Amino acid sequence: MKNEQTILIVDDISENVDILIELLHEYDLITALDGKTALEIVKKESIDLILLDIMMPEMDGFEVCQIIKEDSDTKHIPIIFLTAKDKSDDIQIGFEKGAVDYITKPFNPSELLARVNTHLKLRAYEKDLEERIFQEVQKNKKKEHMIYQQSKQAALGELLIHIAHQWKQPLASLNSMNLVQQAHMANNTHISKEKELQNIEKSEKLIEFMAETVDTFKNFYEPSFHKEHFTLTDSVNCVLEISKATLRYENVNITVDSYDKEEIYGNKNELTQIIFSIINNARDIFKHREIKKPELSIKVEDKKITISDNAGGVDKEIINDIFLPNKSTTGGNGIGLYIAKEIIEKNGGIIYVTNEAKGAKFTIEFLTWL
DSSP: OOEEEEEEEEOSOHHHHHHHHHHTTTEEEEEESSHHHHHHHHHHSOOSEEEEOSOOSSSOHHHHHHHHHHSTTTTTSOEEEEESOOOHHHHHHHHHTTOSEEEESSOOHHHHHHHHHHHHHHHHHHHHHHHHHHHHHHHHHHHHHHHHHHHHHHHHHHHHHHHHHHHHHHHHHHHHHHHHHHHHHHHTOOOOHHHHHHHHHHHHHHHHHHHHHHHHHHHHHSOOOOOEEEOHHHHHHHHHHHHHHHHHHTTOEEEEEEOOOSOEEEOHHHHHHHHHHHHHHHHHHHHHTTOSSOEEEEEEETTEEEEEEOSOOOOTTTGGGTTSTTOOSSSSOOHHHHHHHHHHHHTTEEEEEEEOSSSEEEEEEESSOO
16 A cells, blocks of 8 residues: 655656656655656645756756745755765755755665655654644634634623613603603693703703713724824723713722823724723622722823722732633633733733732733834
8 A cells, every 4th residue: 555645756867767666666656857847746736755856957956946945835845855966065055955855876775765754754743743733723713713702792791781871860861851741741731832842952962962872882892903193091081981980880989190191103992992891800800899999090101001909909819810711800701801911912012910908900011012
């Protein structure tokens, strides 16, 4: 039974080719009598090893080897020069062109077989490693896709929570206006036209506010590749504008100290979502640990943001792994912080967490981005 690995024999003398075919009959063999044909074959066939003569008309073996090694699709194919050129300069050139071995004619059949077998084994190991790497890359891509899908679902949940809190007051106002209207109708009492117009105007403003809230959150959660000039304080204020109703509802006291003066250039939406994720993580731990007077402190400097809480800090068991997708301070999936780390590092920054006297402090620093 033939070996599945394929050897390409390239020699312009047919007698030499016949000798190699007889010697290497256990392998899958392809032959070429000139360099041009050899180059056509390596583009069409899956070749595991090339035995290449140097002295050939029109295109010598050195040129053939160089062309193969300069092509990203064929450069991985190991090449053994099999030639009568035995000068040290020729041997040196052969290796410089990219050959893995150099055998001079007349050759020892046993030695040739041993070297061919060695390089085919090495190529088999290399192909196996390439396949394993490919499979790992594919698995990681699937894993990252699942994580991002879960992240979108988590973001949708946060979106609904914040909208609910933003809408609570205007909905209550609309309900009160309806109750008053119903009471007037039940008692058959008259409402002036001026009062009716005032109520209609007030209702329209409340509905407009609710519609704007939806647009704000829609823009916030939409993927954005747009880059612009902005300050870190701009991003913080954007998050607080979105979160203020929720933070107020959950009695979270938040303070902001801004010292940044430099404008930065980057994706404001991405940075804003990272800050949002850290604040939401703090909200979760406040609720999980039932903190009576939750506090958040945000400090903004040039290219640096710190967000501190008073929730007691990150457990020592997970503090070094908190940015992994399966780690969470509250027993969740930890996806928000994982995504934050991915985005920060992708853009040349770092994010890390430390424990202080009252709680955890998240730090974001931009080294090359922005």
